[in-house]
Amino acid sequence: MKEIIRNLIVVFGFMPIIIFLATTWVWAAQEDNSASSHRWKDGAEIYTKICAYCHDAQVAPPIRNRKLPLDYIRNIVRNGNRAMPAFRPSEINDESLTKLAEFISHQSSQH
């Protein structure tokens, strides 16, 4: 918190910060912090809840069990390809992307 206040004082000056933090604290007191952020369980979940809607639905080509190179999959996911949108690390982080690439590339028994 000290770091936050120091940064804000540098930017806004002292007086407005008092009002500003008071406002923030009111909301913070009301905040339900029990809710947890979403985390992917594994590659299969990412595939099912994103990729499969196109790649298993005749919208986009099948990609599973084709032994596609992991780096190729990672590259397509991050950059997109023609109509396929790119997916950012905020959506699928690097660790999850590796799991996804392994899931796509390897045998179907994992699914």
Place this chain on the structure above:
Amino acid sequence: MASKYIALPKGVSEKDFDAAINNFRKVLSDDAVLTSAEQLAPYIKTMMPVADAEHTPSAALLATTVEQIQQIVAICNQYKVPIWMISTGKNLGYGSAAPAERGQVVLDLKRMNRILEVDKDLAFALVEPGVTYQQLYDYIKEHKLGLWLSMPAPSAIAGPVGNTLDRGVGYTPYGEHFLFACGMEVVLANGEVLRTGMGSMPNSNTWQVFKWGYGPYLDGIFTQSNYGIVTKFGFWLMPEPPAFKPFVIQYQHEEDIVEIVETIRPLRISGVIPNAVVIAHALYEAPVKAKRSDYVSGPGSIPDEAVDRIMKDHKLGIWNVYAALYGTQEQIDVNWNIVTQAFGKSGKAKILTEQEAADDPAFVYRAKLMRGEMTLTEFSLYNWRGGGGSMWFAPVSQARGSETLKQMALTKQILAKYGLDYSGEFIVGMRDMHHIVDVLYDKTDPEQTKAAYQCFDELLTEFSARGYGTYRVNTAFMDKVAETYGPVQRKVHKTLKKALDPNGIIAPGKSGIR
């Protein structure tokens, strides 16, 4: 000396940007401040017919808390660095995750993905911007809450906050999404946190149940705007009805659309049909079942003769009217009689339900959309031309049959001039009608890309000249559309901007506002 950044914000020196980036890193962790070309690649790809360079960000910030955003706007004010907010970043055909202007810093809110509350009894949700429809859908199922979502066609990968803030629509009775919004938390450019409506009152528990609060209603100014950063968003959910009856009504002639709209309007206004009715042209539905290359090759738009063959081969009407009934079985039975009598009068309609159309892939995905089930099947549209080019042309008109044929004729004429197909549908809201046309083109073909840009520009020019306003547009054409609404509205928008964001740090250019 080459810059260490792939782009810089307009009017910001590299030295100042260095300082801003260093401060961003102090607020966020190092790995949440992205500046390299590799890191920023997913923020650059769009489906618009303009060079990626025009929408290349200088950096992306992966914030996770309101407090971080407050500090980020403070830094932006100090260094006059503009930010462009995204939530799920899947505004496909409208600009995707890329900023409106080269050099803007993307404030990526995807990691703010907490479902803060879903109330089963009052049927509302309060979520952060990064929550996807899929995530909320899973949560509702897991907790057996008996509530339905309304979402746009990119369902699973899009989210309620971004879609509603851009005034997107869905296909259930809650499909006019902003109509069902109830309460926002907004970080303003000066770092203050505003909760709209009842949320401004300490100890109130009515933030998500009463929209208006006291005094001027503010939520609207945070949609399609750049007056603040929405960090929490409340909205109403539809209780799962005991029964659901989707149907499609097919017509064989383009001119039948006059009758279709005249039949639908009273059913919509009276509430007999509670969801927005989609009147999809054969070419909008064809990609789910057919390949363009099987019917036509070479340049130019697809001829009517080929469209006729597609209709016959794939059991499509030239118009395919999708709607549904919701409620108890008794309610549905009564309303079904009204619907079938209304559409049956002329003898032109072919009425199909799940009984006849359960195996039809177009019907299946439309039925899913009308009950809030996840599907991305509408992305089949992108295979029609291939090459990843798409822009949504979306003029609004009165819900009158007389508006349809002249709009369709003008659209087809302009598209044909540039060799593009008419992939269109009319969506009858309550009293309005959206004419939604996916301007599809091959973005890997420079000539077609250039033609698509000119085509879209001409569509906007010609439609606005006839009084048809566009309700939403991609980031390459925001200024042009803003201009069509006249100088007074632009001046008011600008006045609000100056008051709320004097340094112009929040998404300059959004809806043509700077």
